[in-house]
Amino acid sequence: MSSRVEILNDGGYRSDGRRQYELRDIDIDLSQQGTADGCCTITHGLTQVLVTVFGPKEAKMRSQTLHDRAVINVEMNVLPFSTGERRRRARADRRILELAATIKSTFEPVVQTTLYPRSQIDIFVQVLQQDGGLLHACINATTLALISAGIPMTDFVCAVSGGVHSTSPLLDLTTLEENDLPHMTVAVMPRTGKVTLVALETRLHVDRFADIFRLAGDAGQALHKEMKRAVKSRATRLVGAMETGMKPPMGGADAFERDVVMEDKMSF
């Protein structure tokens, strides 16, 4: 019966009540998870991804160690209950390996790996729930997890998927929409406006490409604000906890000030 759902009805509503350019509800949780250095759970609509970051730490595998920069290692795991149909996916599933490789190549130019030669950064992606936009949720969660791990990056990476229904572009597709529409994922670096990833796996008319590409880029900026707010509120809470819990650490005020300076740079 899924074919009986209208993707975009005449009133301009999508099947879940959103309009064309509306993203789904996004919920960011940056709280500590176990021994991870940084972690983030993003719930984007009904897609939920947990990313944990370990490192930078000494590289374990000699052969893969690079002497001038850190190695990024992405491992992805899709939990069997993440989709409606319960299905166990092997670790070596090609689809999953490909997604992991995509995430890796997205972040390699953004993370300042040269600061940590001969070390490695591990990124573990757990997919808890899937409902479309898996790749962009993974990328956004990874950005935030890296930030919460304190790994220096040149910029945020904000990804959004976009598709086209007839001639109307849509943002942030659900599974239902992804099955029916040509769609692509675009990851931008909002400060510079650079694009680190464009993933297009369906056939899309070349005339529509530019539209959606630009639109997804713009949506990345909107998402950036949300992500920045989450980082900021997490930082504020941590700082608040530090202030109330114990005596101020050495140069605490300075550090805070530095943060603010950085903040200014970031806004544009």
Place this chain on the structure above:
Amino acid sequence: MVDITIRKRPRTEAVLTQRKFFKKTARGKVIKVLRERYLRDDVGCGIDGCSVCHDLRDFSLPSSGSSAHAQYPNGHFVLPDTNVFLAQMDLMESDLFNPPIILLQTVMEEVRHRSLPLYNRLKALIRAEDKRIWVFYNEYRSETAVIREEGESPNDRNDRGIRMATAWYKTHISLARPPVRGQPSRPSPTVVLLSDDVANRQKAEKEGLVSISVRKYVEALQDTSKLLDLLSAPGSDEVEPTRVASARQALYPDYLPMSTLGAGVKSGQLHQGHFNANQYNYLEGNVPVAAFDKPILLIGRENMNRAVQGDVVAVEVFSESEWKAPADEVVEQETTLRNDDADESEEENDDEEAIAERKVLQAERARREASVRQPTGRVVGIIKRNWRSYVCHIDSTSLTSSNTTSLSQQTVFATPVSRLLPRIRLRTRQAPALLGQKILVTIDRWDSTSRYPEGHFVRALGKVESKEAEQESLLLEFDIPYRPFGKAILDCLPPEGDHWVVPPKTADNPVWRDREDLRDLIICSIDPPGCQDIDDALHARTLPNGNIEAGVHIADVSHFVHPDNPMDSEAAARGTTVYLVDKRIDMLPALLGTNLCSLRPHVERLAFSVIWELTPEADIVNVRFTKSVIASKSAFTYEEAQIRKDDPKLDDDLTKSIRLLNSLAQKLKANRMAAGALNLASPEVKIQLDSSESSDPIDVEQKELRETNSLVEEFMLLANISVARKIEEAFPQTAVLRRHLPPPRSNFEKLQDILQKRKGLTLDVSSSRALADSLDKCLDPNEPAFNTLVRIMATRCMLSAEYFCSGSVARDTFGHYGLASSIYTHFTSPIRRYADVLVHRQLSAAIGYSSLHATLHSKSHVERVLDVVNRRHRMAQMAGRASVEFYVGLALKSRGKGKATTEEAFVIRTFRNGLAVYVSKLGIEGLVTFKRETQFDPDAYTMTVPAASPEAVGTTIAVFDKVTVEIEVEKDKNTQRGRVKMTLRSPVDSSTL
């Protein structure tokens, strides 16, 4: 830059904003689906001037509603329930029904789930200019969104949602019109819940909402009487049941095993025959079998049991008490089943469509008893399927999404171009792109659980009504091989190509061996204008003894086409050249057909000549056959030859020769007529093309027949008959002959009866002579075209002529009924008919010119070849006719410039709800249907259209009546196929009936 926002969904209200349900996949796996829903406050109410709402769309409802209803003086809006659209779509579509309508999303979705075709009609309704419909997306508005409660059926949930929306509108209207100080507060308009569901109405009234049934609502409107007609039958006042997906149930009985069928046919319990669908009534078909005079009638889907046009089926005949007369009603699949759903119709074994069909059948059953009975039966098995690829259109209403970027797989209906075939269900991912195209679809299977056959898409032929697509579809539909000739075939042509000439006459040249030199004879050819493949030429001269020598010279194709080479096998497979209006598909490569074999004037050509010595009274003294070399002196068109003959100033040899031929032809014809040859008629028209390049039709005209047409015809008949005698004598076992069996008397019964009752004329069918005579007497002094019409109808009662091998049938069945000749063959057009090539070879062997190729000594081989040729011949005729029909359509369009043309027509058949008419001027047949009930008298072949007012006497129309019809080409909305639509203009105007 567009405004990009992130919608927030309160997690705490997950009950309201998330939906969880279980779904069973096609494989039977159960999966859990979770969907979210974003509720919003910016869904507009659509009432103009609302101070609270805002929406992206322009508000379309008038601020004070409509005051056209007596019960709601303050103005009102109509908020219909789902059942209104499911049952009363005709009413909603009426021009007269136009209150402001609030259409809820809940209702739309429910309609969509219940019936896609209805949903598509609903969507068209929303887009219609003259309707005031506002779609309110109640499921997305936070106040009106409902969730299904524990134990609540989806239907009840929807009803509750509808009531909730009604209640919301009620309060919203009063909120949105705050009383203005100083002005009397205007009463706010009422929102009326329109529902035929009693339970829903009761609940609504309990909640203080205004609700009314459709009938009651309409009764208080202004145009009550007209609108009440549109209401569907009452009595459906119960709560609509929600369909529960049941296990697939068999809709058709299973076939018997093949061995049982074989034994049954052998023992005579079952009958075997080709299944023929009825083109006027898709619920009926027949199977002609040897055991009965009349074909066995199959009534209803179950009895036809998945047989498709052309299948060889085994039929069980019912006992005589169940025999019936064929239907007298036009039942079109598209109209009866237009609400059927491609996606899962097999689940709904008891749905509205099936009921509708049953109604049609029941209604007929009662009436059938009166008239003539015919054996009835049911198909119990298929002996051989004759499925091929069919040219179809996609039915647009069966599409779930017509969005061209959609990648989803859809199940859609493909409607075949031929009316004889059922709709085919197919699954495709490119349905939207195929809309408005002609496509080729193959049937794969037809399960007993599926109402429709399942097929798959083969390829697209092109846009509907583009000439290429239409032409190709024609060729495919009639199974005509149209690929260009391959290299192996072209290699069989003479290596000189178009420089080939008859070599100079020398004693040792093999071409000249046993060939007579007739280059000095005054030979000419007479053909239709523009003819390129001239395969016959004639001459006549007076002999010293007073007799006349007449000669027919036929292109010597067998000199170039040798038996058993690739060119010969290709020609045998093609069987005949096919003439379409704008294209000719050759049997032989063009080099031969239009050049080397074509008897063009002023060049030497090889020929096969039949030369008679005739007395001036046209009695044959002797006949001889010879290979020859001729040089035609001129190529005339019929018209030129006629003018030349009639011009008294001309007195050259050529003209004399034509005059001589003409005088002989007249005598020959007279002799033939005296022997009882029939003068038959078939609807023949000619399409006038703009120019040879553009092939845009300008107009249609009837073919003119001149004396010279008959001149050529008579000599060709004479040649054919002479040759037939010769080859039959030489090869009694394998001679290729042509025969026309006398039609069984029962074929004429209906026509005789009609003539007797309507015109008081009798038709004597005891012999072809008697028939010819009585046809001559079928005259209506006021109506010269009447005779032609009767001839056309008589022609249809006859069997078609066929080629046969002389050894395969009894000697006494050789006769040609139409020509009243005891023996006949085809010899005169070897360029375009393969049978003639065979005859040439046989004649050549019969006169000792060459030896007969071994294959022509084999009875079974000749039979096999002639089977193919017969079939191709039939197909070519039909394709030609269909091509003319298509061009007549185009011509009508260009002539009418969008307006309809009005023509006179004859009624040729009456139905309970319509007339079949024949427009002689255009050579087309059409159907006029009446929606309203008419009085039909099958025995008198009349129908009476009731007059508008009850006092006045209705108009009676009978078979053979002359009527005036308006002809227009309209595009079928769903399939995009153009079809000729006829409406009666006089004696009554049927456009409103």
